[in-house]
Amino acid sequence: MPCLRLRSPHTPKALGGWVLVDALGRPRYWPTIWADVLRAGLEDSTRCRHLYAIDRLYLHFERQYESDLLDCLLTDCQFDEIESGLLGFLSSLRNQATFDGVDNSSTWASAFNFMLDVIRHVGSWTDEIRTALEARVLRLERLYAHLAPCKPRPPAPIRALPSIVIDDLYRIFNPLSIENPFRNERLRWRNYLIFLLAATMGLRRSEIAILPLDAIKSDFDPATGKECYWLNVDESHYEHEDSRSDAPSLKNSQSRRQLPISQDVLIASDNLGMGHKRSRTHSYLFESQKGKPISLRSIQRIFEIASEHLSAPAKKAILIRGNQCISAHDLRHTCAVYRLTKYMESGIDLDTATNKLRVFFGWSATSAMPRHYARAYFESESADVWTDSYDTFVTALRNIEGDH
Template sequence: MKTGVDHGTRGGLLGAVEKLYRFATEQNDGKDRLDAIIASGDFDAIETVLGGFLVNLRNESACDAVDRERTWQTAVLFIHDVMDHLGRTTSAEMTRVQANLLRLQHLYGQIAPRPPKPPMPIRALPAVVVEDIYEQFNPMSERNPFRTETLRWRNYLIFLLMLHLGLRRGEVLILPADAIKEDFDPETGEDRHWINVVETLDEDPRSVAPSLKNAFSQRQLPIPKDLVTLADRYILNYRGQPGHAYLVNSQKGKPLALSSLAEVFAIITANLSERAKKALTDRGKSSVSPHDLRHTAAVGRLARYIKNGNDLETAIEKMRVFFGWSMMSQMPRHYARAYFATSTDDICAENFDIFVAALRDATGEQK
């Protein structure tokens, strides 16, 4: 190791070497082996230890966003220096050791633990944007940009399923017409409603067939009565009798395509108010996408869980189930960061009130 370094630097170097030794011991059932393989010149074993150590450092950096490049470089330098020293016994041995050291340097010298990724941007839509697209999607609004009454009610239903249930675009497009279920709850004395998000077994005629993202995407979600009323209205009055089982149709009575859904949001984006466009620009965005609604739904639901008295860990696990994330997904914690970094909790509470009021206004239902 280098001499002539200050106390703090020396401590850091020794800490890196100690970490390497500790890792090698843990990988050998608690038995120290690094000294033995260095002394024996077992370069295959040394490469195995260094390779595992590199993976370990990368995993740690991914978890805590701490750069461990210096730890890695110190470990490689330590192995190099010790082997170099041990290789000076004879000129023949020195040649062999130097050749292997060059091989190690070639394999590992340019590799450092992967730098930590910057935190994901907060993509929950600003309140002004949500209010603007609420107004556009409302079938009764003068700002609604869609030409026919059927399109207005269909797109309104899609919008609310995405914003308030956080459904992915593929999940919305594979919902069957009977996805919403109902049962009597003896504890409350009221009917309860839920929606089944499952992979369909029906033949899909779409050229690019939507599907669930993974096995965790299959789930049951509670659905508010107001949204049930809207879905019933769409099915009874606007869906018609198409030759397929999917909930939402194209204008020709076929299952709605992913490209057609993208066009709906392109139209909404084109008709945003100047104030809403500025709010998007301030967030580094130029358009509203279906997945933006899922991001917004996630932050809003986390806010509701916490306001209802759940601690953060419980709220995160509930989020995992509700949004169909795997046990390894870091997405719930990303939204926890978004929740604490902004006033989105207040925004989403206000938007939920808008949601209920708009639904009742559109369906003619009284409070």
């Protein structure tokens, strides 16, 4: 396996994570330097994605030169061989894109930027090498930086869910509804809270899966004279090792954030925790029916079950958008459109509104996602249910809770 994840309890946490290895299982020299030193701030999921792309680059050079020599070429700055290998790699990606219909743009970008980073690092060793390499690095950038292995893709489709689907989902996930498809009270409150975190706070599936038990914090606010509550989106600091085979991780450093929570999230959290105690072997907020940390696949299965219970008009609405079922990420998209709508309606200008989105949803400074939703703002019809139907549902839920 080209990428290995170091997860042994005997390995210091700082040395854990993904590493690229050769055919004999030995860590590759420059990918390890690149990931641990030159790009040390990468989160696990991003690091893994880049390393898989870099592995494809190494395997191409090995095929082209009939030897596993890319580390040597980079160390010795053999530009003629490097350029020839890059051209061959780009051609192979283009051929695959043509025949298989896959998009290799991110693979090319990861591999090419890895090469430039390493060459610049090598070139900084002495003044003589730096001067000699500067012109060759510029040549590489001019020749290849703007090339792509496939044709530009059209803009990604808007995936904000229509109001009829959102309305149905609140009905389905309501823990007190006779239409709730989940088997027992604990599962209903667990799944309802997961739904709220995705729909009203825009959390990614991986962010939901790694929340610790004490993710919700509170403090007294002297200005309002009330207790205020917020959610810390972060990894559990109580776990040395995540036992899940699909162990989730934060996407980037911006993913660590604090978000204010609403009363309905607090109610769902309280109901999940009160009266549903069980012995735990982990510190995560959400667990499976067997008491283990919930898997990413299980979270997706929750939304698949909910999709099966949508009304016929709601199913038709998502089919029109090319979806067979709803995912947690669809709710994240919908939440982003809704929040941008609220920002704009409050009189905030578009640039400030998109910057607010960037902070709230944990996007990096270079992410184009906020602008993507600026377009979605003008096309979405999902906001109406949030102000009317959802408020009505929450009011009814609170009244029912007050009767117990």
